Amino acid sequence: MALLGMSCSLHAQGPALATTTDLGVIRPEASVPDAPVPHIELAESVESQPLQTQTAQQPASSSSPAGQPAQQSPSGSAPASGSTQSSSNSQNSPQQQPPPETKQQKAQEEVREQVHQRVAGIVPSFNVTYRADAVSLTAAQKFDLQFHAAIDPYTFSIAFIVAGLGEAEDTNSGFGWGPGGYFKRAAAEYGDNVIGNTLGNAVLPSLLHQDPRYFRLGHGSIGRRFLYSFATTFICKHDNTGRWEPNYSNVLGNMIAGEISNAYYPNGNFGKVGLAVGNGLTVTFEGAFGSELQEFWPDISRRFFHKDPTHGLDAQARAADAAAKQKKQQDSNQNNQK
Numbered sequence: 171m172a173l174l175g176m177s178c179s180l181h182a183q184g185p186a187l188a189t190t191t192d193l194g195v196i197r198p199e200a201s202v203p204d205a206p207v208p209h210i211e212l213a214e215s216v217e218s219q220p221l222q223t224q225t226a227q228q229p230a231s232s233s234s235p236a237g238q239p240a241q242q243s244p245s246g247s248a249p250a251s252g253s254t255q256s257s258s259n260s261q262n263s264p265q266q267q268p269p270p271e272t273k274q275q276k277a278q279e280e281v282r283e284q285v286h287q288r289v290a291g292i293v294p295s296f297n298v299t300y301r302a303d304a305v306s307l308t309a310a311q312k313f314d315l316q317f318h319a320a321i322d323p324y325t326f327s328i329a330f331i332v333a334g335l336g337e338a339e340d341t342n343s344g345f346g347w348g349p350g351g352y353f354k355r356a357a358a359e360y361g362d363n364v365i366g367n368t369l370g371n372a373v374l375p376s377l378l379h380q381d382p383r384y385f386r387l388g389h390g391s392i393g394r395r396f397l398y399s400f401a402t403t404f405i406c407k408h409d410n411t412g413r414w415e416p417n418y419s420n421v422l423g424n425m426i427a428g429e430i431s432n433a434y435y436p437n438g439n440f441g442k443v444g445l446a447v448g449n450g451l452t453v454t455f456e457g458a459f460g461s462e463l464q465e466f467w468p469d470i471s472r473r474f475f476h477k478d479p480t481h482g483l484d485a486q487a488r489a490a491d492a493a494a495k496q497k498k499q500q501d502s503n504q505n506n507q508k
Contacts, residue, residue: 278311280301287479289463294319297383307383319367320364325360329363333356333359345436365431374423387399388483395466420454420457
């Protein structure tokens, strides 16, 4: 503004002999401009120059040493370098870890594994888990496993094979003879399988919160594994606690299914509770042999077919047993030395 006032005073004083420039050279009067506009523009440019210089210097001020605050623009907004610095910090920060897998998601992965398990590539092992730390299934997942078993070709094949044997031996003659009798026998056999497994592996386990799967042991002595697999016919794990308890689902499911089957078999035994209980227990004991097959099949597969259905889980269990045995032996030796 001082320069502006000086230029205005020069114009107001009128003609003068000479004027002095920044270089100190005296010029004649004719060189003085007629209008003060150039001088005003020059003054405005001089006044705005400090502001522009300050704005241009702000990026450099953001890189000032620690402890010195960065300058802000005249409008009060944060300097652009601040956003660059924050974005750089966000890039340098460690990547966020994905959320931990939920219990239900882990159970669903186990179900996807189980629906591909088979003995000799034929017999379904959908209700068998090779994982000692398998999580509990939801009611929907229990029904899902049973649905896969019900529609599996193996289930239909067994029904037709048993029906053919029944036709040849003329069992349940009330079904008749010929194609009609054969398909009635096949339908009855299929119904026995699906109704019994649905009750024992889905309905009752969901109501009683029991896990219907066979938890394979896979390590230890043969005698121990044999007794374990037989016992699991009558005991099972609870969904919430994971503790072993009486397998009400399996035993009661077989008894109820036996009574239901008497309704469509032409033997006139429907309503005879004692007979249904006896048949249910018979089916339960027969299921114990299926557990034995599921327990030892991976060993047979590795020995003769060089395939491991457990994908290394048995090897891990055996290694853990060996490490525990070695540690126990070391502790015993140390105690003897003391």
